[in-house]
Amino acid sequence: MEQTAPVREVGEQHGPATGLDHRKLLMWTFLGSECMFFGSLIATYLVYGGKSLVGPYPKDVLNIPVTSVSTFVLLMSSLMMVLALAAIQRGDVRAMRVWLLATAVLGITFLGFQAFEFRTFVLEGLTPRTNLFGTTFFTLTGFHGAHVMVGVIWLLSLVGYSLRGGLARESSLNVELAGLYWHFVDVVWIVIFTVVYLLGVAE
Amino acid sequence: MEHRLQRREPAHPTPFTYIKVAAVLGAITALEVVVFYMQALRPVVVPVFLALSATKFAGVVLFYMHLKFDSRLFSGLFAIGLVLAAAVIVALMALFRTMFA
Numbered sequence: 001m002e003q004t005a006p007v008r009e010v011g012e013q014h015g016p017a018t019g020l021d022h023r024k025l026l027m028w029t030f031l032g033s034e035c036m037f038f039g040s041l042i043a044t045y046l047v048y049g050g051k052s053l054v055g056p057y058p059k060d061v062l063n064i065p066v067t068s069v070s071t072f073v074l075l076m077s078s079l080m081m082v083l084a085l086a087a088i089q090r091g092d093v094r095a096m097r098v099w100l101l102a103t104a105v106l107g108i109t110f111l112g113f114q115a116f117e118f119r120t121f122v123l124e125g126l127t128p129r130t131n132l133f134g135t136t137f138f139t140l141t142g143f144h145g146a147h148v149m150v151g152v153i154w155l156l157s158l159v160g161y162s163l164r165g166g167l168a169r170e171s172s173l174n175v176e177l178a179g180l181y182w183h184f185v186d187v188v189w190i191v192i193f194t195v196v197y198l199l200g201v202a203e
Numbered sequence: 204m205e206h207r208l209q210r211r212e213p214a215h216p217t218p219f220t221y222i223k224v225a226a227v228l229g230a231i232t233a234l235e236v237v238v239f240y241m242q243a244l245r246p247v248v249v250p251v252f253l254a255l256s257a258t259k260f261a262g263v264v265l266f267y268m269h270l271k272f273d274s275r276l277f278s279g280l281f282a283i284g285l286v287l288a289a290a291v292i293v294a295l296m297a298l299f300r301t302m303f304a
Contacts, residue, residue, distance in 0.1 A: 025276070075259075184268070193256075
């Protein structure tokens with residue numbers, strides 16, 4: 001059961017020889033490169049796993065229940081994002097604005113969880129300079145948090161743009177591109193949650 | 204420039220489908236926490252967590268990022284990045300784990 005296919009006007013500046021929009025092609029290429037970026041950070045975390053000479057170690061500080069909740073929050077933000085896209089594709093700009101704001105709020109909530117976690121770790125004696133776990137953990141999750149921050153700014157910019165009348169059904173690609181970025185940030189967290197948190201503590 | 208062409212995008216799922224996917228994603232996250240606390244599953248925890256994580260990853264990428272419905276070129280571009288990232292992880296693990304061992 002599928003919705004009516006969205007119709008999009010394609011101007012000459014994005015005139016596609018492939019039949020695909022160049023901006024979307026560029027976004028997927030960028031996301032492919034981001035895979036390699038986060039792959040390198042995850043590899044570094046794994047390579048140095050268990051090599052810390054002093055504590056705190058992952059089992060001492062990682063809080064699975066709290067991080068599970070923040071993971072759930074980020075997953076639900078992806079739902080809000082995709083509902084925003086569905087809204088603009090059927091021409092409902094007001095609903096799109098509401099869903100975009102909800103996505104941004106959940107993104108900010110996730111960042112709040114991360115700030116709480118970082119603060120707790122520092123109070124427990126784990127900083128980026130404490131040991132290899134601290135260095136690789138803060139680098140990996142810090143870069144992910146920075147990506148979430150960029151996503152939140154992007155979403156709020158879209159809300160502001162729509163308030164000035166800049167977004168309509170024909171320009172739904174603007175929302176779709178932001179959505180692709182947002183969902184990518186979500187899937188990166190899915191991997192981090194498993195590799196760093198669940199396996200880091202369970203093993 | 205009034206020579207604009209109208210392009211029909213691939214059909215996307217309905218909001219109800221998105222909500223069903225979200226329910227599955229939430230349920231898998233809950234299952235991960237349950238598995239984490241089940242001592243009996245400790246010997247198989249690595250493959251179980253990797254499988255659950257891969258399922259969530261696929262759910263978001265296929266349905267929310269629309270790779271299931273969009274051009275295969277997009278899937279290919281993303282897959283190149285994923286394969287290279289996996290290769291980097293495996294190569295570094297093989298190289299440095301051996302060196303440090």
